[in-house]
Amino acid sequence: MKVVIAEDSAVLRDGLELLLTTRGHTVAATVSTGDSLQSAVATHTPDIAVVDVRMPPTFTDEGIRAALDVRRAHPSVGLLVFSQHVETRYAAELLAGGTQGVGYLLKDRVADTKDFLAACEQIASGGTVLDPEVVTQILGASRRATNLAALTTREREVLALMAEGRTNTAIARTLFIGDGSVEKHISNIFAKLGLPPSESDHRRVLAVLRYLS
Structure with a gap:
């Protein structure tokens, strides 16, 4: 499995790279910005990109917006949004484009590295992995929007x-x-x-x- 990692935390970025490579996977590139993610995916065409939501320069939603751009430009590349935050608007938009090869996991809720690796492999092969809390928040936001409408x-x-x-x-x-x-x-x-x-x-x-x- 060939992977691109987009994570602004150097410690976590290096940790994910070490975890993946020691399990026999290839990390083609590690980047710290959304723009770099798009370039890395275009260059390496990985099986999966692991992307944080909040990245430089504003640390709000650059990562997940870059993931959406990757999804549109490279639909065959699996995407795992791996973050501490749920951006319901963009998460819903990401899933609206098709759930094949898509995942969204919360960092604090992944208790075992085996679960993380299994999720990556499942997404890279076209599967879907969603944290139940992410689903709950997306559905809640959808209901609120429907009510306001x-x-x-x-x-x-x-x-x-x-x-x-x-x-x-x-x-x-x-x-x-x-x-x-x-x-x-x-x-x-x-x-x-x-x-x-x-x-x-x-x-x-x-x-x-x-x-x-």
Whole structure:
């Protein structure tokens, strides 16, 4: 199995290389940036690329965005996103292009090197390996997006003003509607976001958090 590793941590990068080579696999290149990943894959055409999510220069999502570019340019190359973070938007996009030869594992949840190696081999041969926590977060993000999509334009406007900390009276004044209309819109928002009355939860805060996420 020929592998390209994209990881900004030198210690982890060298550790993965040592692990793979001692088990008889070939590490064709190790890189520390998303741009270098694309170049390395184009040069070596590996069986699999192991990619971290957060890489230089901003350490946000460069790695997984580079993985998506690799997927589009080299669909036969297996991809294992190996990170401490779940980027639900890009993970869903990666899986939407087909699950063959794709994996997403969380570093903290891989307890055995044998499991990691088995995952690499499975992905390189066209299989799919997903951490259950990744699946849970992707599905949760999908449900939240679906719920927000169900809001009308006016309900979205009301929710946006709620997120700014406006009171019902201030929202009514801004949108030139009555206080009763604002209350009705907020009630509809709670219903569509699946936020029933509760003594332990503040629905207004939960709705705003849902909107901001």
